[in-house]
Amino acid sequence: MTKKSEGEEDETVRYVILACARGGKAQNRTLNVTSPRPIRKKECKAKINALKAADEKFRLTTFHNIHNYGLSPKKSHFFRCNREVSESVKES
Structure with missing residues (x-):
């Protein structure tokens, strides 16, 4: 999964895009x-x-x-998000 977001000058997030890691050429x-x-x-x-609406809630625009x-x-254990190994797994 890849993530992209852009914020305002006051560091609040305006939109978020979550995409498949195998997307693109x-x-x-x-x-x-x-x-x-x-x-x-x-x-x-x-x-x-997802786009932030005027009421400060995110609305899904594309799915x-x-x-x-x-x-x-x-x-799923090969996914990039699962690369970090916890201490309990390292000890066993």
Whole structure:
């Protein structure tokens, strides 16, 4: 998941965009042709846009829930948000 937000001068957030980490186009990075790296970008359109209204509450303006690749809950431990390992797991 990628997050983007923009605020005012008084540091209040105006809008928030939460998008799939596989969104967008991949750039060709052929630094080492003998050992190519896999491409993670899939041009996924899944995202949520929220805009702050006049009553200081966020309103959903866009909600696309369809991913264009297979999702597997068994692979959720590979997600970027789960990279931080807690102390209890480190000790075991």
